[in-house]
Amino acid sequence: MRIEPFTYLRPATWQEACAALAEHAGRTCILAGGTDLLPRLKQQVARPAYVIDMTDVAKYSYVHSDASGLCIGAGTTLQTIAAAANVQKQAPALVEAASKVASQQIRNVGTVGGNLCQETRCWYYNQSLSWKRAKPPCYKAGGEICHVVNKPSQCYAAFQGDTAPALLALDAQVKIISTHGERTIPLELLYSGKSESPLTIASDEMVAEIRIPAPAAGSGASYMKFSHRRAVDFPLAAVAVWLKKDGGNGRIAEARLAISGVGSAPIRVSKAEEALTGQEMTVEVIAAAADAAVKAARPVNNLHHGQPALRRQMVGILSRLAIEEAEKNARE
């Protein structure tokens, strides 16, 4: 598979990177680890005029912790996060998610910022050019129709990130920078929910940092992933849960539940969170929350070996397991 020519830029500082991104906005791809971008360049589903390589940008990779929580540079590799003692202590669910991504080679290079900003995927869209010539272009590729669902004007490609649901459950915020300055938003607002353009940030902005609040007393989190192989694969369904127990009566004081791999974006499931909040941990309460998560899942038949019925069912099973695991972690 051949990559189309582009101009390669390798800025040394954030200022240079932002300036280059602003100058060539809309025609540029950011290369951090490149493990998501390179396959898309090869399949020519990304055809940028410019590629900004973040390799040399100082202060792009770091993990800081203080009383308020963790600050992780967007360019920190998944391996660094999985091995960092302060992340292991403060956010073990993120360690679990980061160490489940693809393979060791990819984790050594792939970054958390890239993992959050990865493109949505679909078995029709993510193919070589010659394969795709057999049909007119799909909606995401600039055509009229989605070949998977056979409906016009909407794309159903799935977001399959591992770290996003864990970070949603941990209530993470992301710092976004551009030549105009910086702003910090809840991670949830990074995702548009549209498969054809999954991120809400402007074409001259980039994610610079992820912030995770310090774990509250009596809280615990977990991440569960379903894929056919234990390595290499993207999640066909994934669930992350965070919950905080009330020290007095042992009920769940607060809960967050996020799902990924079963729709256009990773999402928090507020109905599942409501089903847990203020309740005791009983089989019925857990089942009600898991049912709400299943109802929020929107899988379509667009992933390899990812039958929608199976993935929907797995959301329920993973939710039950993840709630139990998070509760166990909260007790410890």
Next chain:
Amino acid sequence: MKKFIQLMVNGEAHEVAASAQRTLLEVLREDLGLTGAKEACGIGTCGACTVLVNGKAALACLMLAHTAVGKEITTIEGLAKGQELHPLQKAFLDHGSVQCGFCSPGMIMSAKSLLDEKPAATQEEIRVALAGNLCRCTGYAKIVEAVSAVAEKTR
């Protein structure tokens, strides 16, 4: 447009003219003649192109040659010292871990990356480190055996 870049491969500096869109794997194989790293899937799922970048296993098919500038690249060709094979290479021969041989360079580089960091890695750690390397002869048991044997010697 081609640009001259300097790559540090197996401890030697190489100057090559490479356009921006070429991958490290293409430059290693086509310009430097280092054909140990293989291209199979080309999209990062098989591990046949595994090399070490700054000592850590990475996929040469998913890295631009220009990105590799300023980094230390080690390929399978850089392991043997003259006629003497690296302990991992010897172990692969001794344990019959090579069938068609297409995955072997990637397997050995992934194993080296692990053992450099954890010389006495457990079998579980070895399995995790090699999970991104596919062997279509399915000789996995022998491969894990060979890497375990090297790890055990240091225990």
